Amino acid sequence: MCKILTLKTRLNSFIHINQLPSEILARILVAHAEDHYRSATGRWDKSVFTSPRWIKLAHVCRHWRDVALDTPRFWSFVYVRRPKTFHALLPLSKSAPLHIDLTLDPSIWSGAEAWKSATDLIGKQSHRLRELRFAATSNQVKMLAEKMGHSSMGWLEKLVLSHSNSKATDAGGSEPLQFLQPTTGRTPHLRHLEIRHLLVTWTDPVFCPTLTTLTVVAPKSSRNPATPIGTFEQFLDALRAMAPSLVDLKLEECMPRLLSTAEHSTSTRAIPLTSLQHLTISDTMGDCIRLLDHLCVNPTTTLNIFAIGVTETPRLVEILSAHVSRSTPLLALQIIFPQPTSSFVDITCHCNADLSLFRGRPAINLLLRTSPSDEAREQPLTAVLKASKTLFSRVQTLHLTAQNGLDVSWKRLFPRLYSVETLSISGDPGKGFFKALCNVRRVQKGQVWATFVPLRRLRKLDLDDVRFRNSLWGYERGAGEFFDQLRDWAILRCNYGVPLERLNIWECKYMDATDVTLLKQIIVEVEWDEWERGSTDEEDDDDDIFFDDDVYSY
Incomplete structure (x- = not known):
């Protein structure tokens, strides 16, 4: 052998x-x-x-x-999941810098001795940690924090702590963890910090000036104003200490709550985030505004605001308008509308008018959702448009992702977008869309009458996944379907001297070559992918799947 x-x-x-x-x-x-x-x-x-x-x-x-x-x-x-493998690998690494990703899965780490020995081992080796990702229950994370809190982690660059089950009733615990003892200099090279679904006090020295990336996602228990995570002033002091180096900041419902609506911050100094490139805030609209009022960001910073509530929309739009006024004008606007039963809107703004660059870094991403306390029950988009003034006046490209049956105040949207040259529609825009586009107004200025055509500068229209008719079963042309309204609107623009120059049709339903021929008589360039839905065989197949007698036993 x-x-x-x-x-x-x-x-x-x-x-x-x-x-x-x-x-x-x-x-x-x-x-x-x-x-x-x-x-x-x-x-x-x-x-x-x-x-x-x-x-x-x-x-x-x-x-x-x-x-x-x-x-x-x-x-x-x-990166292991089993206790035996974890304990066997660490000695083999000797004195090399450690990168550890450990999730204490209860189905594998069932005994208390197993996970306690793992936290003990990490605590003993904390001096050579370069990266640590640790997911466990709040009590297990607190035990690890206690073992590492007294050690010097001179090599640590990345720290990610999270609750292994964010939906659990004990997620976050009742008391915040104290990761470091109140002495500075224990993490001189820490650059990346993420704390997810765990309570942490904002006076913890782990929020050190060396951080470039900070993500804090609070558990549900932090929404209680009495939760001991610190005051709003302490929260601002922590941000002020980290401000010079921060490049990416994400805060999700982690700001200390006010004990009363009459309470206000006494701090008047703005926090200059000179290096910040990405700012993400997810909270109630009041808390988002309260934080933005204390921040001074670069004109090139991307703002991602996810706010609940619409009552304070004018103030939020005012802050965003002030931010845009110091940077490149917004040239592209993307609006994602919800299902008719949902009350939210997703607005993304870009400083480049090219649609192909929409996947790049936006200037502003605003997602608004109504809350049960909103008395007016105003739609989020309507609230934004009322307060927008000239925020979208320079937009040249408008992309709409809509759902069928959507009820949108199109008449309020189009007058604020008088610079749009390219309109892209994905999905069915719903009722009132063409009625708003055909709403030509005549206004007298002195002795001269001026005619205002909605989207007067529009030259190009892109249609993607639009239903031209409800069905091909015995339809009659001129029955008021999307195609007929599109043709009438194109003729109207020709009559007022502002014709469409190009129309792109991609994967649209219930249309044929005859429709394209009619449109080419009105529009100079019409490009069609020749995807012709000439029958309803696909829909019949879907019906067989979803309404089969064997499945539903009707």
Whole structure:
């Protein structure tokens, strides 16, 4: 047997990769381990990574095994789920900087001794941690924080703490965790900090001036004003200390609540976030405004505001308008409308008019949702349009993603977008859309009458997934369907000297080549993907699926 192993070892030595120096092979092994770690920690569903697959490289041959055992960094990227594997890997990493991603799954870490020994081991090795991702219950995270709080973490660059079950009744706990003792300098290189669904006090030294990325997502229990997470002044002091270095800031319902509506912040100094590129705030509209009033951000900063409530919309729009006035004008606007039964609107603004660049970094992303306390029950989009004034006056590209049956105040939207040159529609815009576009007004200015055509500068129209008719079953042309209203509107624009120059039709339902021929008589350029729904076979198939007797037993 020994002779066979010796022979295999000699044969393996002739393989090209085994002729590489051990230092080069070690780098290859470390790169593979790091790639596996990054791909595992970057996934939302981590269940597919049930075992440390990178270790299989150490089992290729005895030479690779010897190189792996002599390379501590190969064992320093620890992503495991089972206690035995976790305890076996850490000693092999020796003194190399550690990258740990550990989730204490109750189905695997069932005994208290297992997870307590894991937190003890992490606490003892905290001095060589470079990255730590730890997900567990609030009590388990607090125990880890206590063990690490007295240690110096001079190598730590990234820290992610989260509750393993954010929907649990104990998510966050009743008392905030104290991650570091009240002494500074324990995390001199910490750059990235995420705390999700855990209570934390804003006086914790972990909110240090070296941070460039901060994400705090509070648990539901933090919405109680009596929760001891600190005062609003302490929250502002923490932001002020971190402000010079922050590049990405995300705050979700983590601001200290006011004990009464009459309480106001005594701080009048604005917090200058000179390096900030992304700001995300998710909270009630009142709290969003309260924070924005204390911040001074760069004109190029992307603002992501997710607010609940519409009563204070004018003040929020005023803040956004002031931000836009200091930067490049908004040239593209994307509005996503909800289902008719939902009361929210998603508005994304870009400083580039090219539709193909919509996936780039926007200037403003505003998502508004009504709350049960809103007395007026005003639609969020209507509230924004009332307060917008000239916020959207320079917009050249308008993209609408709509749902069928949507009731939108189109007459209030189009007059504020008089610079639009390209209109893109995805989905059915619903009733009132063409009525608003055909609402030509004549206004007297002195002795001269002026004619105002909605979207007068419009030159290009893109239609995607629009239903031209309700059905092809025995339809009659001129029956008031989308196609007929589109044709009448195109003729109206020609009559007023502002014709459409180009029409693009993509994957639209219930239309045929005859419709395209009629449109080409009115519009100069019509591009069609020739996707013609000539029958309803697909719908019949859908009916067979959803209304089968065997399924519903009618």
